[in-house]
Ligand SMILES: [Zn+2]
C-alpha cells in the first residue's frame with residue numbers, strides 16, 4: 001500500500017502518517033454568546049471554562065493553550081491544542097469568537113430597585129465597631145445600602161442568609177435582638193423582613 005497523496009509507503013489506511021494527519025482534524029471550536037452582568041463584571045475563569053467546553057472533538061486532547069483578545073464586545077479566541085488521532089500526535093491552532101452580551105443579574109436588578117430582605121439596626125456607643133463587624137461578615141455586593149441616622153446606622157441587606165450570618169458573628173460581642181415585620185406581599189404571600197437591633 002502506498003499513500004494516495006504522495007506515493008510513499010502508507011502507514012495508516014491509504015496515507016503516510018503525514019498525509020493521514022493532514023486529512024484529519026484534531027478539534028474544532030464553536031462560537032458562542034456569553035451573558036454577563038455589567039455590575040458584577042466578567043468572571044474570566046468562568047469564561048475560560050466555557051471556552052474549554054466549546055471544543056468539539058472525538059480525539060484525545062493532551063494539552064491546550066488559550067489566548068484571549070477582547071475588542072469591543074467580542075472576544076477573539078485562539079486555541080492551540082496537542083492531541084492524538086488514532087495514536088498519532090498532532091498539534092492544531094483554531095480561532096473562534098465569543099460575543100459578550102450584557103444583562104443585569106437577578107441580584108443587581110433587585111438591588112437597583114431598593115430590594116432588601118433584612119435590616120441590621122446598629123445602635124449605641126459601639127456603633128462604629130458594630131458596623132465594621134457587619135462589613136466584615138457580609139460581602140459588599142450583598143449590602144443593599146447603609147444609611148446613617150441620629151441613633152446609628154440602618155444596614156439593608158439583600159439576603160436573609162447574609163444577615164443571619166452577620167447576626168451570628170455579632171452575638172459574640174454585642175447584644176442582638178431579632179424581630180420580624182411584614183415587608184409587603186409577593187405573589188399573594190406575605191413577605192417578612194428580618195430586623196436585627198444590635199448594640
Ligand atoms: Zn503521503
Ligand SMILES: [Zn+2]
Nearest residue numbers: 037040105108
Ligand atoms: Zn450583577
